[in-house]
Amino acid sequence: MKFKSIVVLCLLAGLFYACGNTGGETPTPDPDITETPDTPQPDEPQPDPAPTPDSSLGGDDASSSDNWRIAEKDKKELAYLQSFLPDGLDVMDFEYGDLNKDDRTDDVILIGYDKKKEEDDMSADPPARPLLILTRTEDGKLKKEASNDKSVLCVSCGGVMGDPYQDIAIKNGYFSVEHYGGSSWRWTRIVTYKYDEAKKGWFLHKDGGTSFHASEPDKAEDNVRTTKDFGVVKFADFDIDKDQ
Numbered sequence: 576m577k578f579k580s581i582v583v584l585c586l587l588a589g590l591f592y593a594c595g596n597t598g599g600e601t602p603t604p605d606p607d608i609t610e611t612p613d614t615p616q617p618d619e620p621q622p623d624p625a626p627t628p629d630s631s632l633g634g635d636d637a638s639s640s641d642n643w644r645i646a647e648k649d650k651k652e653l654a655y656l657q658s659f660l661p662d663g664l665d666v667m668d669f670e671y672g673d674l675n676k677d678d679r680t681d682d683v684i685l686i687g688y689d690k691k692k693e694e695d696d697m698s699a700d701p702p703a704r705p706l707l708i709l710t711r712t713e714d715g716k717l718k719k720e721a722s723n724d725k726s727v728l729c730v731s732c733g734g735v736m737g738d739p740y741q742d743i744a745i746k747n748g749y750f751s752v753e754h755y756g757g758s759s760w761r762w763t764r765i766v767t768y769k770y771d772e773a774k775k776g777w778f779l780h781k782d783g784g785t786s787f788h789a790s791e792p793d794k795a796e797d798n799v800r801t802t803k804d805f806g807v808v809k810f811a812d813f814d815i816d817k818d819q
Contacts, residue, residue, distance in 0.1 A: 619767065619780070620744035620751050652682075659707060659719055660686050667704070672745025674777070675720075675770050679711040683743050683750050685727060701729035704740075706752065708777065708810070721777060725814040726766060728754050736761070748772075749780065762786040768810050779808035782815075 656666050667685045674681040684707040704727040709717040733739030733756030741753040748770035755763050763784030768777045783799030805818075 619749045619769075620746040655717070656682065656684055656709075659684070659709060659717070664705075668740075668743060670743040670745050670750075672750065673747055674708060674745060674750060675710055675775075676748040676772065677710075679713075681711050681745075682709040682717060683707070683745060684709065685740070685743065685752075701731050704729065721811050723811050723813060725816065726810070727752055728756075728764070728815060732756065734758050739764070750777075754784075757786075757789075759789050760786060761789055761792070764815075766813070766815060768813075777810040778802075779805060779810070779813050 653666060656669060660666065664686045667687050669682055669684040671680050671682060673679065674683065685704060686707065687702060687704045703724040705722055705724045706726045707722045708720045710720050711717055728739045730738045730740075733754070735758040736756045739754040739756035741755050744751045744753065749767060751765050751767040753763070753765050755761070763786075765781070765784050766779070767781040769780035770777050779802070781799055781801050782805070783797070785795040785797050787793075787795035
């Protein structure tokens with residue numbers, strides 16, 4: 576008798592669970608919705624979500640090595656990349672990807688002094704952080720295509736959050752430099768370049784990001800400029816400290 580009661584209770588519980596989990600169908604996207612002009616293009620690299628207020632950012636957390644994130648990336652090409660650098664400077668970060676849409680893997684390199692030396696110089700005029708574009712030839716070698724000393728914010732430009740530099744992203748002819756900084760008010764700044772196949776060069780595509788209070792990260796405000804605002808700006812001519 577006790578066994579039968581247990582069976583009945585189990586059947587009732589299963590029926591109750593099945594009834595409680597019924598619902599409507601999941602809505603599908605409207606196929607008629609079209610992309611707005613300012614919506615990121617499919618090939619454009621998408622930034623990582625802004626870190627939450629509790630995330631560790633900048634400063635000593637950027638990397639445990641003197642060369643920032645190199646310890647976390649493939650070191651096989653590091654010695655080769657060094658051959659493109661001026662004396663006294665080092666590879667601080669780099670990323671692989673197709674920069675000119677020829678189906679070959681190219682590099683964007685951030686170069687400068689090692690992390691400790693940059694921080695020691697914060698009280699003086701912060702050193703420049705050159706960015707190099709290297710493309711791969713048919714025989715697999717890299718060649719320098721362009722450089723810019725003013726595309727990356729300085730080590731002291733992030734306010735109390737420390738070094739604002741976050742990452743480089745590459746995707747199918749686009750590449751972006753991502754920053755994050757502030758104090759109670761936080762901000763992101765992402766500078767994106769696009770390869771122009773007709774002009775055989777890289778041009779500023781977007782510049783801007785979001786701002787929000789640390790206590791309300793869900794209420795971020797966008798402030799992004801596009802070519803409608805700044806026109807045609809070559810990669811080599813961009814200055815992150817000035818309005819283009």
